[in-house]
Amino acid sequence: MFSFFKRDPVKALRQKYDAKAEQAMLAQRKGDMRLFADLTAEAEELWQQLEKLQEKNN
Template sequence: MDDSVCEGKTSSEQSNLIAQPMRKDHINLLHRPTMFKLFTKNPIAKLDKSYKAKLEQAMTAQRNGDIKRYSQLSDEAENIRKEIDTLEILQKK
């Protein structure tokens, strides 16, 4: 505890300062006000955009006859899809 806060206090007063429970109206620093949610990025939307781009790259590789590249890109797209599914499940909870 900061010495300036406890200075001149008895030991029982000092312990009361330390043991005080958090008030219900205390501002939660982890909670963002609704107003600022406008500026936060949606990770699912970002991953979905990446997923669609990978699928398009895979389609282009397949059309050009590069099957090895096609399967690599398809695998990457599938991994991104799994991440999206996981995030969607977590958001529902």
């Protein structure tokens, strides 16, 4: 009934991915390669989840 109030899961996951990727970029700029690697791995996991969700919706 009120489906327009529901948040789009793809959009929410994309925002999380974008935030994580930006954190990784900032860590790389600071020279913290270990943190960069960890954040990049987390961003990759989010990206895989995002792709699966997009395939499911299409």
